[in-house]
Amino acid sequence: MKVPITGKECPYFYGDYHRGRHHEECRLIVDSNPPWEIKHCKTCPVPDIVKANTCPHMILSGEIKSGFLGIGQKVKISAYCTKSHQVVEDPYVGCSECHPILNQFTELPE
Numbered sequence: 624m625k626v627p628i629t630g631k632e633c634p635y636f637y638g639d640y641h642r643g644r645h646h647e648e649c650r651l652i653v654d655s656n657p658p659w660e661i662k663h664c665k666t667c668p669v670p671d672i673v674k675a676n677t678c679p680h681m682i683l684s685g686e687i688k689s690g691f692l693g694i695g696q697k698v699k700i701s702a703y704c705t706k707s708h709q710v711v712e713d714p715y716v717g718c719s720e721c722h723p724i725l726n727q728f729t730e731l732p733e
């Protein structure tokens with residue numbers, strides 16, 4: 624669903640505006656403290672991550688992290704691959720288990 628304040632598609636955003644309702648939720652960040660608010664979508668990397676990497680084995684999780692004195696809250700995303708059973712360091716790229724050919728372009732020969 625498209626996030627209204629960013630205009631980006633996010634598979635975890637849900638908004639119900641039918642018949643005067645105004646219910647919005649993030650289905651990725653559900654039990655976070657501080658709690659999720661739609662303002663967090665402005666800096667959330669998830670729409671760009673899912674656009675860059677459609678791997679069905681990668682699971683995202685997210686939480687809201689507060690900065691110093693609670694200022695500057697940001698969405699922190701972590702990723703895990705259920706196929707290679709490892710933390711995905713760069714969710715934009717993936718763990719490279721399924722696409723090892725990418726390493727041939729990124730690693731220089733010795």
Ligand code: SF4
Nearest residue numbers: 633636649664667669
């Ligand atoms: S916080 Fe991120 S994952 Fe959650 S609805 Fe907004 S853009 Fe999507």
